[in-house]
Amino acid sequence: MATYKSSTAFNKELVLEIAENNDGRKTNFVYKGFESMDQAKEFAKWWEDCWYFGYMGDAVATLSAQGNIMVLASRYNSCD
Numbered sequence: 001m002a003t004y005k006s007s008t009a010f011n012k013e014l015v016l017e018i019a020e021n022n023d024g025r026k027t028n029f030v031y032k033g034f035e036s037m038d039q040a041k042e043f044a045k046w047w048e049d050c051w052y053f054g055y056m057g058d059a060v061a062t063l064s065a066q067g068n069i070m071v072l073a074s075r076y077n078s079c080d
Helices: 037-055
Strands: 002-008 011-021 026-032 058-063 068-076
Touching: 037 058, 037 068
Parallel strands: none
Antiparallel strands: 002 011, 011 026, 026 068, 058 068
């Protein structure tokens, strides 16, 4: 699993910690660093809008066992 920090087109000012795991067919992501659960929910909706068509992307805002806000997302690696 690769982990890095980056901003996204969602909000260039918001730098997120991103962990991703690519199993060849599908990539799973964990995004951390949100300021609120509402912001995480907005990000999850934005992320799905970007990746759903063709890649069946889905995302959900949730809390970790430690109570940290995060978004869990996944998408297929090709649109076939």
